Amino acid sequence: MKPSKLRFGVVGIGRIGKIHIENLVNRIPGAAVVAVCDVAPAELAAVAARFGVGKTFGDYRELLDLPEVDAVVICSPTNLHYQMIVDAAARGKQIFCEKPIDLSIEKVQAANEEVARRGVRMMVGFNRRFAPLASKAKEFFGHDPGPYVINYRINAGPIPKDHWIQTAEGGGRILGEVCHFIDLLQYLTSSTPETVFAECLSGSSQKIPNYDNVVITLRFRDGSVGQIAYVACGNRLLDKERVEIFGDGRSFIIDDFRTGAGYANGSFRKFKLPGKGHKEEVTLFLGSIRDGLPSPIPSDSICYTTAATFSIIDSLQVGLPQHVSIG
Numbered sequence: 447m448k449p450s451k452l453r454f455g456v457v458g459i460g461r462i463g464k465i466h467i468e469n470l471v472n473r474i475p476g477a478a479v480v481a482v483c484d485v486a487p488a489e490l491a492a493v494a495a496r497f498g499v500g501k502t503f504g505d506y507r508e509l510l511d512l513p514e515v516d517a518v519v520i521c522s523p524t525n526l527h528y529q530m531i532v533d534a535a536a537r538g539k540q541i542f543c544e545k546p547i548d549l550s551i552e553k554v555q556a557a558n559e560e561v562a563r564r565g566v567r568m569m570v571g572f573n574r575r576f577a578p579l580a581s582k583a584k585e586f587f588g589h590d591p592g593p594y595v596i597n598y599r600i601n602a603g604p605i606p607k608d609h610w611i612q613t614a615e616g617g618g619r620i621l622g623e624v625c626h627f628i629d630l631l632q633y634l635t636s637s638t639p640e641t642v643f644a645e646c647l648s649g650s651s652q653k654i655p656n657y658d659n660v661v662i663t664l665r666f667r668d669g670s671v672g673q674i675a676y677v678a679c680g681n682r683l684l685d686k687e688r689v690e691i692f693g694d695g696r697s698f699i700i701d702d703f704r705t706g707a708g709y710a711n712g713s714f715r716k717f718k719l720p721g722k723g724h725k726e727e728v729t730l731f732l733g734s735i736r737d738g739l740p741s742p743i744p745s746d747s748i749c750y751t752t753a754a755t756f757s758i759i760d761s762l763q764v765g766l767p768q769h770v771s772i773g
């Protein structure tokens with residue numbers, strides 16, 4: 447008899463791994479966590495006990511070998527994602543991988559090809575497009591009335607240069623985090639980035655890379671333009687994210703994915719819809735498996751996001767706008 451719940455294994459139980467486990471165990475009907483894996487044994491035992499997970503592993507391949515694992519959630523440092531995807535696909539597991547898939551466009555494409563070849567689904571954790579306020583903004587503008595002007599400010603705060611996110615494990619914050627905001631812009635415009643231009647601070651901080659304070663302009667294929675101001679040198683008391691969307695005589699503001707406001711036809715409406723989309727993205731992924739639907743984010747869109755982040759770095763290096771293309 448087929449199990450009534452989709453059974454997940456989670457690899458990497460750090461910051462985001464715990465968020466996914468908590469959602470899968472407590473907030474997503476039809477999901478169960480049957481195994482967890484991490485290289486930190488004490489934390490692994492604590493998380494397994496807290497969420498009542500029966501099996502723990504230090505080697506992710508042993509978790510993947512379990513026949514009762516239907517799907518894997520990969521939340522390890524980024525440089526490990528690609529091999530974990532390949533190994534999971536080889537065992538026929540459905541895959542949810544945290545963003546970014548990898549730190550090279552070639553491996554992102556290879557991972558997409560591998561999951562297609564093995565006939566499994568792969569979802570990437572670009573959660574913001576599934577946030578309730580992102581859905582509300584999309585609904586507010588109706589059916590594709592672009593092009594849009596979008597202004598996205600992220601008061602991200604500093605991360606020291608020696609943290610794994612800044613090293614070869616994480617690839618830095620443009621590859622590792624700015625990808626989120628490019629993905630949201632793709633969703634809001636229903637388009638893909640064509641060119642990018644970026645400028646960063648030219649300070650001499652020993653602690654924070656200049657690339658962590660960056661202003662990026664993107665032109666989209668539908669004629670939309672977006673600006674991303676990613677800031678590590680701000681004050682923590684200020685909210686992290688504000689998105690301002692303009693088009694077709696309308697405006698929509700998202701304030702830190704908690705509140706929003708839509709302006710149209712001489713009046714405005716406020717919305718209180720908290721959440722960054724973590725629960726929704728996994729719920730949709732689960733539904734896509736159950737109903738045999740494609741993965742909730744098209745693979746081309748994922749490749750464009752990765753390509754755009756690399757083009758941002760190229761632009762910073764050469765000081766010129768860069769074309770964004772995928773192979």
Ligand SMILES: NC(=O)c1ccc[n+]([C@@H]2O[C@H](COP(=O)([O-])OP(=O)(O)OC[C@H]3O[C@@H](n4cnc5c(N)ncnc54)[C@H](O)[C@@H]3O)[C@@H](O)[C@H]2O)c1
Nearest residue numbers: 458459460461462463484485486521522523524544545571
């Ligand atoms: N979508 C989001 O909102 C979001 C937020 C944060 C991080 N992320 C992404 O999630 C990934 C993890 O980030 P994090 O902030 O949770 O990092 P983290 O450092 O908090 O957690 C990473 C975990 O992976 C474990 N790990 C390391 N090597 C491993 C291995 N070989 N096998 C199993 N586990 C291993 C570490 O012990 C740690 O517990 C990154 O790719 C990051 O970009 C996504």
